[in-house]
Amino acid sequence: MMTALAIALLLGVTVWWLLVQRLRDKPWTVHGVIPGSQEGLTSSAPKVGLWVFLGMVTSLFLIFAGAYVMRMDHGHSPLQEWQPVSEPSVLWINTVALVVASILMQIAHSRVARSDLEGTRRYFSAAGILTVVFLLGQLLAWRQLAAQGNYDHRNPAYSFFILLTAAHGLHLVGGLWVLGRTAARLWRGLNAASIVQVAAVRQSVALCTIYWHFLLLVWLGLFVLLMST
Amino acid sequence: MAYVAIADRDHHLHDPTTFIEKYIWSQDHKVIAIQYGSVAIFAGLVALVLSLLMRLQIGFPDTFSWITPYSYYQFVTLHGMIMVIYLLTALFLGGFGNYLIPLMCGARDMVFPYMNMLSFWVYLLSVIILMASFFVPGGPTGAGWTLYPPQAVIEGSPGTDWGIILMLVSLAVFIVAFTMGGLNYVTTVLQARCRGMTLMRMPLSVWGIFVATILGLLAFPALLVAAIMMTLDRVVGTSFFMPALLSMGQASDHEGGSPVLFQHLFWFFGHPEVYIVALPAFGIVSDLLSTHARKNIFGYRMMVWAIVAIGALSFVVWAHHMYVSGMNPYFGFFFATTTLIIAVPTAIKVYNWVLTLWRGDIHFNLPMLWGTGFIFTFIHGGLTGLFLGNVTVDLPLSDTYFVIGHFHMVMGVSPVMVLFGAIYHWFPKITGKMANEVLGKIHFWMTFLGTYAIYLPMHYLGILGMPRRYYAYGQTDFIPGSAHQVNEAITIAAIFVATGQLIFLINVAYSLWKGKKADPNPWGATTLEWQTPDTPPVHGNWGPKLPVVYRWAYDYSVPGAKEDFIPQNHPTRPGEASVG
Numbered sequence: 001m002m003t004a005l006a007i008a009l010l011l012g013v014t015v016w017w018l019l020v021q022r023l024r025d026k027p028w029t030v031h032g033v034i035p036g037s038q039e040g041l042t043s044s045a046p047k048v049g050l051w052v053f054l055g056m057v058t059s060l061f062l063i064f065a066g067a068y069v070m071r072m073d074h075g076h077s078p079l080q081e082w083q084p085v086s087e088p089s090v091l092w093i094n095t096v097a098l099v100v101a102s103i104l105m106q107i108a109h110s111r112v113a114r115s116d117l118e119g120t121r122r123y124f125s126a127a128g129i130l131t132v133v134f135l136l137g138q139l140l141a142w143r144q145l146a147a148q149g150n151y152d153h154r155n156p157a158y159s160f161f162i163l164l165t166a167a168h169g170l171h172l173v174g175g176l177w178v179l180g181r182t183a184a185r186l187w188r189g190l191n192a193a194s195i196v197q198v199a200a201v202r203q204s205v206a207l208c209t210i211y212w213h214f215l216l217l218v219w220l221g222l223f224v225l226l227m228s229t
Numbered sequence: 230m231a232y233v234a235i236a237d238r239d240h241h242l243h244d245p246t247t248f249i250e251k252y253i254w255s256q257d258h259k260v261i262a263i264q265y266g267s268v269a270i271f272a273g274l275v276a277l278v279l280s281l282l283m284r285l286q287i288g289f290p291d292t293f294s295w296i297t298p299y300s301y302y303q304f305v306t307l308h309g310m311i312m313v314i315y316l317l318t319a320l321f322l323g324g325f326g327n328y329l330i331p332l333m334c335g336a337r338d339m340v341f342p343y344m345n346m347l348s349f350w351v352y353l354l355s356v357i358i359l360m361a362s363f364f365v366p367g368g369p370t371g372a373g374w375t376l377y378p379p380q381a382v383i384e385g386s387p388g389t390d391w392g393i394i395l396m397l398v399s400l401a402v403f404i405v406a407f408t409m410g411g412l413n414y415v416t417t418v419l420q421a422r423c424r425g426m427t428l429m430r431m432p433l434s435v436w437g438i439f440v441a442t443i444l445g446l447l448a449f450p451a452l453l454v455a456a457i458m459m460t461l462d463r464v465v466g467t468s469f470f471m472p473a474l475l476s477m478g479q480a481s482d483h484e485g486g487s488p489v490l491f492q493h494l495f496w497f498f499g500h501p502e503v504y505i506v507a508l509p510a511f512g513i514v515s516d517l518l519s520t521h522a523r524k525n526i527f528g529y530r531m532m533v534w535a536i537v538a539i540g541a542l543s544f545v546v547w548a549h550h551m552y553v554s555g556m557n558p559y560f561g562f563f564f565a566t567t568t569l570i571i572a573v574p575t576a577i578k579v580y581n582w583v584l585t586l587w588r589g590d591i592h593f594n595l596p597m598l599w600g601t602g603f604i605f606t607f608i609h610g611g612l613t614g615l616f617l618g619n620v621t622v623d624l625p626l627s628d629t630y631f632v633i634g635h636f637h638m639v640m641g642v643s644p645v646m647v648l649f650g651a652i653y654h655w656f657p658k659i660t661g662k663m664a665n666e667v668l669g670k671i672h673f674w675m676t677f678l679g680t681y682a683i684y685l686p687m688h689y690l691g692i693l694g695m696p697r698r699y700y701a702y703g704q705t706d707f708i709p710g711s712a713h714q715v716n717e718a719i720t721i722a723a724i725f726v727a728t729g730q731l732i733f734l735i736n737v738a739y740s741l742w743k744g745k746k747a748d749p750n751p752w753g754a755t756t757l758e759w760q761t762p763d764t765p766p767v768h769g770n771w772g773p774k775l776p777v778v779y780r781w782a783y784d785y786s787v788p789g790a791k792e793d794f795i796p797q798n799h800p801t802r803p804g805e806a807s808v809g
Contacts (some may be wrong), residue, residue, distance in 0.1 A: 007447055007544055010447065011443075011447070011540070011541045011544065014443065025427060025428075025429035025530075026530065027427070027429045027430045027529065027530075027780075027781035028525065028529065028781055028783070028784075031779050031780045031801045031802075031805045032425075032779055032801045032805075033424055033425040033777060033778070033779060044420070045340040045341075045416055045420040045421065046341075048416050048419050048420050049340065049341060049412050049413075049416040052411075052412050052415045052416060052446065053408070053412055055446060055447070056408060056411075056446040056447065056449075056450060057450075059446070059447045059448075059450045059451075060450035060453065060454065063450050063451045063454050063494065063497070064454055067454055067458070067469075067490060067494060070487070070490050070493065071469060071486075071487055071490055074485070074487040074489075074490065081468065081484045081485035082485075153465055153466050153467050153468075154466070154467070154468045154482070154483065154484045154485075155468075156467070156468055156469060156485075156486070159461065159467040159468070159469065163457070163458070163461070
């Protein structure tokens, strides 16, 4: 139910945006080229594409969360098969790593905006390394849970823990792939004098920054959800 | 926003040079559209054959010994899944979405052409995975197209070895393909429209495809989540959906899973899916009716709002598919209410189509025939939807042929009517040849009358209480002998309709080979795709300069104009109110 409301909200925002886009036009009354109307392919298409994708990923994780809550309610019925897991404390360290990665990414973003390529390289790569640290930490959390030995695959709390962290981790891995490609361009063969090349890298860093902040938010949401049960 | 003509940015146009780049690994939206369309129609033909096999069994039980209960359920499952997802969704969005969005918006291509190409190949992979399940031990899954657990997973159902796994994997792969295509469709509409093409000047076809894609991007994740969790239940033995079971004296390895949770996830995708198919059909049929009635679409603005409203409402009606699953009675009340509310914008659209035809200059050519056929089938399917939307009426009818009649009318036949209308309408642009009119008319009447002969009697069978999903009925008191005769008649009608589709294939082949050469704009249509310098349009669509749009898409029979249509890129005439 909550998931439905959240998605309805998402749709509501879309509809509101469309209304802002003059959905109240009476196109049959006005001819000619309307000033300010959409024109040609603009450089922000990848950014719009990313936001559309993030809308979809939001829907994915909201639905995961909805399924989690519904399964938990069901699991508290007489059978009591929902046995909450005690989250490994390494999750806190992981969370800090991801927060710092997001901050570093933001700094890299501001550096690249000032065409400070040296600073961009440093902070951008550091953000990537911390993200890898986060992912390794998540794997460690899995191992610690398995080592506790109290859980088996029939316990939905345990299955969900693995499933949700894996889903989030896979999205980060996808992000790392883009980050790796951008970093490769930053380190090798980037002609600082070429406006086109610098603009391309600037855009990639900007998109990575949005994606990292977004995945941080998703993780914080998941962390709260996992801890609260 | 600074206007940079894409013609000035030659690096965006990777002109294909080799045969492979042109027709196989093509990044051209028109080629991808045809690839999508061909694969989707092939998959649809497989599903058509499956439906005939089912009908043979129902119409003439005890005649075909090689159709076993086991294979019957596999036919049911694959028929439904292929038709809904791999044919309708893929053909409307991957096929027509790809072809029409850039051309109707005045763009040279999709904004991410490489991803667009990947989208098709990943879609093809999903079809191959699905088709592979016919050849694995145990065959394809026979869980019913909704794949409800637990029977989708436990032994005893058909295809629980490999079939169900391949089905779920294929769905997940399809969703990946859809995502890559969908990002393109939405972003292209938002970012790549030509100068003057405001959102409210877009043809309704683009509106329908655009909103349907947004629905898909928000709803397919629910199916993905369901598919992942069910795969884990089947492969790893988790208990997301699978409850503790005793099967043949053996306790299963599952505990306490929630089958109803699967139903919620499935239908949270499944109901928007109805509109993912219907909204493009709504949009396209609006353009067909307006063009061939030589009249502007009645209530354009209301049509756009209705598309958006239906899209939003489609997310809060899903549980009307689950009235018989057992839930809080207040939920039933809520979902019945929302279901009936969605009839309001839908009815507005139907009235507007009819009012568009009212006093129009109707040309009964092929697209118009199919378009008016759609109005009939959609009204019939829609009205029975009002019956089933009410909990108390749904409960006795839910498991009967009434439901089969309803949803085939509303989301089977109706979208297919539009698909054929659209194929005949855009055939001259896509191929440069006119489709054969006589064959097309035979195809139409066989399909239109034949599908009525199939689905109208099913409503009566349903009210009689004839249960659906049964392999054979035997002799029972409540099913009279006449019902069996009706079933025979339905089967004969189904064979008749299938033959009609052969005529369609013959028509396509014949028209490609010997069809009359098409004018660039044979229907006198206003929208941009008919104004391209070449027919069929070449790579890059527009030659050296992008079109500029001066008016909306429906300037038909404008008083005082020289012709009975004014193309969207036709500059403002003296005396017209204008800006800029």
